[in-house]
Amino acid sequence: MRAPDTGGRGLFVSFEGIDGSGKSTQARLLFEHLTALGHDAILTREPGGSAGAEQIRALVLSGDVDRWSPETELLLFTAARRDHLERTIRPALAAGRIVICDRFADSTRMYQGLRGPGLRRCVEALHDLMIAQEPDLTLLIDMEAGTGLSRAIERGGGEDRFEAFGGDLQAAMRQGFLALAKEFAPRFRVIDGARDIDAVAQDVRAAVAERLA
Ligand code: ADP
Numbered sequence: 001m002r003a004p005d006t007g008g009r010g011l012f013v014s015f016e017g018i019d020g021s022g023k024s025t026q027a028r029l030l031f032e033h034l035t036a037l038g039h040d041a042i043l044t045r046e047p048g049g050s051a052g053a054e055q056i057r058a059l060v061l062s063g064d065v066d067r068w069s070p071e072t073e074l075l076l077f078t079a080a081r082r083d084h085l086e087r088t089i090r091p092a093l094a095a096g097r098i099v100i101c102d103r104f105a106d107s108t109r110m111y112q113g114l115r116g117p118g119l120r121r122c123v124e125a126l127h128d129l130m131i132a133q134e135p136d137l138t139l140l141i142d143m144e145a146g147t148g149l150s151r152a153i154e155r156g157g158g159e160d161r162f163e164a165f166g167g168d169l170q171a172a173m174r175q176g177f178l179a180l181a182k183e184f185a186p187r188f189r190v191i192d193g194a195r196d197i198d199a200v201a202q203d204v205r206a207a208v209a210e211r212l213a
C-alpha cells in the first residue's frame with residue numbers, strides 16, 4: 001500500500017550526517033533564522049516528531065547495543081517514521097509550511113542499511129511501501145568520524161546506543177552518506193561541518209535560500 005501524496009505545497013528540508021556532526025544545532029539555527037524572516041516553519045526530528053514516534057525513540061536509542069537486530073530496528077524506525085509523516089510532516093506540508101527535520105530516511109539507509117548483506121534492499125523496499133516520500137532538500141553536514149564521535153560522547157545524554165557501535169562504523173557511515181549525496185544528487189547539498197557554528201550556518205542558509213528562490 002502506497003502512502004498518499006501530500007500535494008507537496010510546503011518545503012521539506014532534512015539534515016543528515018554522522019552522530020555529533022552538528023545537525024541538531026544547525027537545524028535549530030535554521031528554524032530560528034527562517035522564523036525571524038517571517039516564514040512559517042516547524043522544527044522536528046527522527047526518530048520522534050510525534051507522540052507515538054517519541055515513544056519508539058525511547059525504545060531504540062537506549063539499552064544494550066544488541067538489544068535489537070538491525071532488521072527489528074528497521075521495522076521500529078519505519079513505524080516511527082510513518083507515524084511522524086501521518087501526524088506531523090504531511091499536515092505541515094499540506095498547510096504550506098517549511099518542515100525542518102533532524103534526520104529522515106537517509107539515516108535508515110545508512111544506520112540499518114549498512115549493517116548487513118541485503119539490508120539496504122530491505123530498507124528501500126519498506127521505504128517504497130510505507131513512506132514513499134523524500135525531502136525536497138537534504139543538507140549533509142559532513143565531517144571526519146573521529147571529530148563527530150568525540151563531540152557526541154562529550155555531549156552525553158544517555159541516547160548512546162548508536163554511538164556505542166564505535167569509530168569504524170561511523171567512518172563507514174560518513175563514506176556512505178557521501179555516496180548517498182551522489183546517488184540522490186538533485187536534493188543533496190554537502191556542507192563542511194568541521195568549521196565554527198556560524199560558518200556552517202551561513203552555508204545552510206544559502207542552500208535553503210537557493211531552494212526557496
Ligand atoms: P548532532 O545533532 O549532529 O549529533 P549536535 O548539534 O548535537 O550534533 O552537536 C554535537 C555537539 O557538538 C554539541 O555539544 C554541540 O554544541 C557541538 N557543536 C555543534 N556544532 C559545532 C561546531 N561547528 N563546532 C564545534 N562544536 C559544535
Ligand code: TYD
Pocket residue numbers: 018019020021023024046047061077102103104105107108109111112152159162163
Ligand atoms: P540523533 O538523536 O539524531 O543522534 P545524534 O544527535 O547523535 O546524531 O539520532 C539518534 C540515533 O538514531 C543516531 O545514532 C542515528 C540513529 N538512527 C538510526 O539508526 N536510524 C534512523 O532511521 C534514524 C532516524 C536514526
